[in-house]
Amino acid sequence: MQAATMDPAEEPPSMLWGLDPMFSAHARLYVRDILQMTESIQVPGNDTYRNTSIYFYNLHPIYKVDVLGTVVYQREREDFFCYGVDDGTGVINCLCWKKDLFKEEDPTTSGGKHSDGAHGSFNLVAEMKKLRQAHQSRCRLEIGELLRVRGPVKTSRQQREIMASTYYKVNDPVMAVQIEWMMEVHELYRRCYDKPFQLQPTATGDSAISSLSKATNIIKDFLKQNSVTRFRPYDVLDLLQPLISSQPKAASAAQEPVAGPSACQQLRQLLKEVLKILQDEGVVYRKVKSQDEVYNATEQDKDLLIAVKDIIREDSKREKYAEKGCHILHILSAARHRYSLNLSKAALELVLKSLECNSDIVSTRDNYYTMF
Incomplete structure (x- = not known):
């Protein structure tokens, strides 16, 4: 399939794509529409968007999608699975990378000896084996099973495919998940997707x-x-x-000048x-x-990032925060006391996100952070 492209004059300016909520979301589009979306001329395959192109559906800029469908073909390679997903409107190829946990060797078959410990004690080897088996059962699917996959869209060898960032098998014996999905997607199309993205001011x-x-x-x-x-x-x-300077001027020179700010x-x-x-x-x-x-x-304030990182490192060692980590409100209070009284929660959230992306800290649960 040759990717369709849009006339550059018709495309919304890339600077304004972020104004459309669909740009930041995983769009729940039908596979048929994913295959037919037009590709952007402005930033095809730009590194900013993880080597994926930007596409348009009704002028909505889209680069990542959310699909639920039946596996109609399956191929396994050393590092990834290829699943063909059919949602009833079309079939799209989904490239699903294997996680490290999936590829790790089972310690019980590696030839090493592990002590089970005292009777009734926590057996790390056995628990890791259970975790690995559970992970593999959710990620290795057979034809006819239901798969949910989310990730950016890419055109490879003139074919659209999804580079899965998240994927898993869905157990749906009575089709309750599929029915709920179809109703939600229909409502999203009606209220959002089928309404073109408007950039021109009307008043x-x-x-x-x-x-x-x-x-x-x-x-x-x-x-x-x-x-x-x-x-x-x-x-x-x-x-x-x-x-x-580019604001509209008066309709005619004959109009009376109106007093206003310079x-x-x-x-x-x-x-x-x-x-x-x-x-x-x-x-x-x-x-x-x-x-x-x-x-x-x-995000450019290195001293702030260091201060927040030091707070989490020091307080994570305390017994009170050792298990769950430090709550964001505790970190905010400590950062205001140590660094700046004017630091907002929104600013701290950006700092925590940046530190987590750099693997300096980890989130143990919602709004809790720790450091190993």
């Missing part, structure tokens, strides 16, 4: 919201691309100038609103509130 209020969204993304991109650690408002003010005032007000949004999202924060208005870029 003055929409225009203001659009400008604010554009301005927010401009500042975010500037901070990320330039690895900015600290900045003052006047450092980024000029970046938003084109948004003020371009400079509009620019400062826009930046003020953008900075508030960035603080609410935790992207930036003010370490010290003073007349010198300095903002710290949260």
Whole structure:
């Protein structure tokens, strides 16, 4: 199948894709629609999106999907499974990588001797064997079994396939899961997927919201691309100038001039609103509130990351937190006491996410973190 592509003039600008909730979600699309989606011209196979292309369904930008269907063919290789998944509308190939636990050698067959310990004691070897068997039973499927798979879409050898980030066998003897799935997907199509993504403002209020969204993304991109650690408002003010200059003018020169804020005032007000949004999202924060208005870029603040990591390392050793780890509110309180009173929970969540992505810390459960 030759991948269909969209006219670049019809594509929404990539800077605005994040405004569509579908871009961040695993879209529950029918396989038929996944196979027929048009491919983006702007960033095909871009590394930013893990070597996957971006596709469009009704102008909604999509790069990862969620599918439930019956296995109609199966191939196993040393490192992965290939499953053909049929949801009733079409068949798509799913590349499912084996986890390390799946490929590990069973210690009971490796020739080593392990002590079972005292009668009734915890047997690590036996428990690991049970865990390995349970994992393999959920990941090795036969034809006719039900599979749920989530992950980014990729076009390989002119064929669409899903690079599974999560996959498992679904036990559904009375088809309750499939019925519930079909009802939910139908509702998602009706309320979201079949409504095109609208970017053009239809009223003055929409225009203001659009400008604010554009301005927010401009500042975010500037901070990320330039690895900015600290900045003052006047450092980024000029970046938003084109948004003020491009605002629609009066319909005709004969119209009476209307009193209103100057371009400079509009620019400062826009930046003020953008900075508030960035603080609410935790992207930036003010370490010290003073007349010198300095903002710290949260994810680029190495001192903050080190401080949070030290808190988790030290407190995870305490008996109170040894088992479950440190709760996010405890970490927030300690970070405010040790580093900055103005640190927000949203900013801390970004720090924790960054540390976890770098394997500096691990999440033991929702909102609990520890370090080994």
